[in-house]
Amino acid sequence: MSCPKRRPYTIFAPPSLCSSELVCTTLDHDSTDMLLDKWLEHRSPGQDAYHDWFRDLRDRKHAAQNPHKKQIVAWNKGEFVPENMFCKTVDTGRLIPMDRTWTTHVYHHKSLTDRKLSMMPVVFTMLPELMLLRGMHDGGCDDIYIIVTDLKKQEMDDVTAYFQLYLMAKYHRCPCLPQIDLTLRGILYEKHPRFVALFSHQTSSYSQIFFTHRDYVPDPDIFYDYPTGCPNPCCTEDCELIRFPRRGVSAAAILPIVNKKGRRRRFRRKEMCNWIECDVCFERLVAADGAEESFSVDGSEGSSIGGVFDEHVEAEIDEGARLSYGQVCGRCKLVRYCSEQHQRLDWSEHKRVCVKASG
Known part of the structure; x- marks a missing residue:
């Protein structure tokens, strides 16, 4: 499908990526795989902040104490690879590995293309954050959008404040950053992403992540000590190369997305069967005696599966991992199934992630 004719950016026209003068470079899934492999080559225990952060998650009991928490990150077994690191999605409640790749769309000035500069270093710099944010969503993150800028620290602060305050004005234009403004609005208007990253090449600046809903923001109970990305191990300042919201919603850059009627965007969280190809959706209800009951969306009560599995099932699934209440994994109690x-x-x-829940 051909792109519509380019038109000038005015207050009378809706935002369109075809009107942007920024060039889009696309990195496919294979490129993401290659970058992940390269990133893992430099991760070693005791010498890498990201490896140590994931390792420390094993000593925390967030998941075991509250299995119905909307966000869970777990690395319980195996080597430090995305296949063994799991994240509970905020949209479907599934606990799935972080080895799912994505397509990255990087918007940048045409001068970078003229100088034959690759966009892979841009993605590589933000790779651990993008991997986590991708893992937090079951859908809507197959494509990730990054806008490359040359903004200094104060300019990035001003741009962040501008978008958080004035994005509600649908066709409002800021004359100091017309192409960034237009491109960001075009991405939001046409692609409806979960988040958009604003990357800065300035070494004294930082890169910002804009979220389109507060429920997409990482949980501070998990990410409060997430690495800042500063390459200086002796740094005593609270510097951040990437503004990953370690303190939750209070420190996150959330865009005030509204619909045509001026209402905020609504997000409905679901809990689905953990098998990725199943469409069964559950909702949790609490009975009068405090015991949890499970119901499917059509109102039928979840069946209680008693006894033991068939002999061939017992050989596949470890003892203690059988279903309880018909749907909850009896070992880790973190996931639910319809059958x-x-x-x-x-x-x-x-x-690869199922371990016995403590307590």
């Missing part, structure tokens, strides 16, 4: 069959189908993946 024994779907638990069996998901076991080859779930066994």
Whole structure:
């Protein structure tokens, strides 16, 4: 499908990426795989802040104490690779590995293309943050958008404040950053992403992540000590190369997205069967005696599966991982299934993170 004719950016026209003068460079899934492999080459225990942060997650009990928490990050078994690191998605409640790649769309000035500069270093710089944010969503993050700028620290502060305050004015234009303004609005208007990254090449500046809803922001109970990305191990300042919201919503850059009626965008969180190909959706209800009951969306009560599995199932699934209350994994108590069959189908993946819940 051909792109519509380019038109000038005015207050009378809706935002369009075709009107932007920034060039888009696309890095496909294979490029992301290559960058992840390169990133993992430099991760070693005791010498890398990201490796140590994931390792420390094993000593925390967030998941075991509150299995219904909207966000969970877990690395319980195996080597330090994305296949063994799991994240609970905020949109479907599934606990799935972070090895899912994505397509990155990098918007930048045409001078970078003329100088034949690659956009891979831009993605590589933000790779751990992008991997986590991608893992937090079951859908809507197959494509990630980055806008490359040359903004200094104070300019980035001003741009962040501008978008947070004035984005509600749908066609409002800021004359000091017309192309960044137009491109960001075009991405929001046409692509509806979960977040957009604003990257700065300035070494004294930082890169900002704009979220389109407060529920997409990382949980501060998990990310309060997430690495800042500063390459200086002796640094005593609270400097951040990437403004990853370690303190939650209070420190996050959330865009005030509204619809045509001026209402804020609504986000409905679901809890679905953990098998990735299943469409069954649950909602949790608390009975009068405090015991948890499970119901599907059509109102039918979840069946209680008693006894033991068939002999061939017992050989595949470890003792203690069988279903309780018909849907909850009896070992880790972090995921739910609609049937024994779907638990069996998901076991080859779930066994990499399934450990007995403490307490």
